[in-house]
Amino acid sequence: xxxxxxxxxxxxxxxxxxxxxxxxxxxxxxxxxxxxxxxxxxxxxxxxxxxxxxxxxxxxxxxxxxxxxxxxxxxxxxxxxxxxxxxxxxxxxxxxxxxxxxxxxxxxxxxxxxxxxxxxxxxxxxxxxxxxxxxxxxxxxxxxxxxxxxxxxxxxxxxxxxxxxxxxxxxxxxxxxxxxxxxxxxxxxxxxxxxxxxxxxxxxxxxxxxxxxxxxxxxxxxxxxxxxxxxxxxxxxxxxxxxxxxxxxxxxxxxxxxxxxxxxxxxxxxxxxxxxxxxxxxxxxxxxxxxxxxxxxxxxxxxxxxxxxxxxxxxxxxxxxxxxxxxxxxxxxxxxxxxxxxxxxxxxxxxxxxxxxxxxxxxxxxxxxxxxxxxxxxxxxxxxxxxxxxxxxxxxxxxxx
Amino acid sequence: xxxxxxxxxxxxxxxxxxxxxxxxxxxxxxxxxxxxxxxxxxxxxxxxxxxxxxxxxxxxxxxxxxxxxxxxxxxxxxxxxxxxxxxxxxxxxxxxxxxxxxxxxxxxxxxxxxxxxxxxxxxxxxxxxxxxxxxxxxxxxxxxx
Numbered sequence: 001x002x003x004x005x006x007x008x009x010x011x012x013x014x015x016x017x018x019x020x021x022x023x024x025x026x027x028x029x030x031x032x033x034x035x036x037x038x039x040x041x042x043x044x045x046x047x048x049x050x051x052x053x054x055x056x057x058x059x060x061x062x063x064x065x066x067x068x069x070x071x072x073x074x075x076x077x078x079x080x081x082x083x084x085x086x087x088x089x090x091x092x093x094x095x096x097x098x099x100x101x102x103x104x105x106x107x108x109x110x111x112x113x114x115x116x117x118x119x120x121x122x123x124x125x126x127x128x129x130x131x132x133x134x135x136x137x138x139x140x141x142x143x144x145x146x147x148x149x150x151x152x153x154x155x156x157x158x159x160x161x162x163x164x165x166x167x168x169x170x171x172x173x174x175x176x177x178x179x180x181x182x183x184x185x186x187x188x189x190x191x192x193x194x195x196x197x198x199x200x201x202x203x204x205x206x207x208x209x210x211x212x213x214x215x216x217x218x219x220x221x222x223x224x225x226x227x228x229x230x231x232x233x234x235x236x237x238x239x240x241x242x243x244x245x246x247x248x249x250x251x252x253x254x255x256x257x258x259x260x261x262x263x264x265x266x267x268x269x270x271x272x273x274x275x276x277x278x279x280x281x282x283x284x285x286x287x288x289x290x291x292x293x294x295x296x297x298x299x300x301x302x303x304x305x306x307x308x309x310x311x312x313x314x315x316x317x318x319x320x321x322x323x324x325x326x327x328x329x330x331x332x333x334x335x336x337x338x339x340x341x342x343x344x345x346x347x348x349x350x351x352x353x354x355x356x357x358x359x360x361x362x363x364x365x366x367x368x369x370x371x372x373x374x375x376x377x378x379x380x381x382x383x384x385x386x387x388x389x390x391x392x393x394x395x396x397x398x399x400x401x
Numbered sequence: 402x403x404x405x406x407x408x409x410x411x412x413x414x415x416x417x418x419x420x421x422x423x424x425x426x427x428x429x430x431x432x433x434x435x436x437x438x439x440x441x442x443x444x445x446x447x448x449x450x451x452x453x454x455x456x457x458x459x460x461x462x463x464x465x466x467x468x469x470x471x472x473x474x475x476x477x478x479x480x481x482x483x484x485x486x487x488x489x490x491x492x493x494x495x496x497x498x499x500x501x502x503x504x505x506x507x508x509x510x511x512x513x514x515x516x517x518x519x520x521x522x523x524x525x526x527x528x529x530x531x532x533x534x535x536x537x538x539x540x541x542x543x544x545x546x
Binding site: 066067134136137138139140141142143144145146147148149150151152153154155156157159160163164165167168171172213214215216217218219262263264265266268270271 | 406407408409410411412413416420440441442444448469470471472473474475476477478479480482485488490492500502503504505506520521532538539540
């Protein structure tokens with residue numbers, strides 16, 4: 001593992017200098033775009049800046065539904081271009097990230113824009129919407145294109161997608177579905193402590209988790225993050241300019257992404273694909289960030305579906321292949337235990353709502369900037385994952401430049 | 402055959418031979434004319450040799466394979482599956498080529514995999530569901546042979 005990483009010329013050169021997180025609600029009273037405007041203005045003010053200083057806008061507008069819901073800018077999605085225009089800014093740089101791993105993808109756009117001088121102050125946002133009606137319901141009667149190979153046969157949507165590799169995991173490693181209660185209870189415990197979380201003050205017991213029927217075996221309702229309305233916004237600038245701003249900067253040390261080289265049926269994610277490409281991404285991450293796993297105080301794994309917690313723990317090397325369920329069962333991810341890995345200390349998506357990788361990123365920012373309040377931990381280096389290891393990515397943050 | 406509400410496959414220029422054969426309950430796979438490998442799904446680029454002129458030929462295959470994973474679907478997000486809920490989906494590696502995979506319903510003992518003791522590694526054979534005149538889609542049954 002190379003730790004020199006001389007090719008990452010932006011290492012710790014770009015920092016987060018402010019943030020805002022809206023309340024996370026099942027269905028917000030305001031339109032999504034209105035929440036995005038409020039959140040953007042709050043983040044800019046939090047950074048000690050004014051709207052006219054923001055010259056870069058980045059983000060992902062993916063609407064992660066398999067349903068027939070329309071993607072309408074300002075209503076069910078919010079693009080960087082929409083946000084800039086509504087704030088009255090003609091940005092020097094505006095770019096949307098296409099693809100999976102929306103949060104590391106967007107952070108990479110922000111870092112590259114600032115490091116290259118394309119923009120000086122970049123606003124990154126993620127706005128997620130929960131439409132009225134069933135989130136993934138789709139009344140399609142015809143299946144053209146890639147869907148012809150799956151939907152008529154009954155293979156459709158993200159629950160079946162994650163159920164297949166999860167079954168592989170359970171059978172291959174002799175793991176028990178019951179063990180996952182510790183993951184979901186941990187996420188909800190931490191989410192219950194977060195004022196803006198949909199699950200604020202609502203922890204979950206293992207008994208409640210186990211009492212819930214499965215939807216796509218072995219996946220039950222509590223293994224899935226709940227769809228919500230919510231917006232998070234971060235302001236990035238150079239480490240040099242960050243020194244003159246009010247908050248303690250949190251630097252981006254590096255990031256990594258990846259994708260498999262072989263094509264599959266739509267949403268067919270075999271376990272071996274997830275782990276093989278995920279391992280490549282993890283290797284890229286250590287090299288790009290110039291850190292080793294043991295340097296990381298605050299790893300935040302992605303948990304939009306609970307099995308991703310096992311997959312990321314193994315991909316990142318916190319345990320061997322097939323051992324994450326044993327680590328979890330032994331209390332190894334209890335963030336309140338002195339020797340527990342705090343991988344869900346920010347509540348994750350299971351403990352906040354479907355904010356994609358925002359809870360992981362926000363936890364890194366809050367803890368490393370010393371702004372976590374009653375939840376403050378000792379941490380210098382954070383790691384935030386997003387999406388599946390084989391299509392997503394991760395970012396390493398540092399409070400030290 | 403009662404009219405199904407299930408989504409029906411829409412054959413395109415490339416996939417039409419597959420669906421024509423399926424209507425006769427024959428499973429075919431698309432073989433790349435350049436490298437000879439099978440691909441599913443088919444695409445304008447071969448997944449194996451990356452030629453952009455795969456000129457696939459569709460060849461009948463045995464339809465036999467091994468279960469690589471499975472799930473029980475208890476809530477469908479698509480129309481027309483209410484009558485068959487809960488149903489089993491199997492992720493099958495076909496015998497013809499390493500990692501040649503299909504995902505479809507397992508028609509045995511629907512919804513109660515514990516009764517058939519469904520496990521990864523079990524053998525299956527292709528079967529077909531007739532959804533509409535000229536519209537049949539592949540599925541699987543346990544292969545006891």
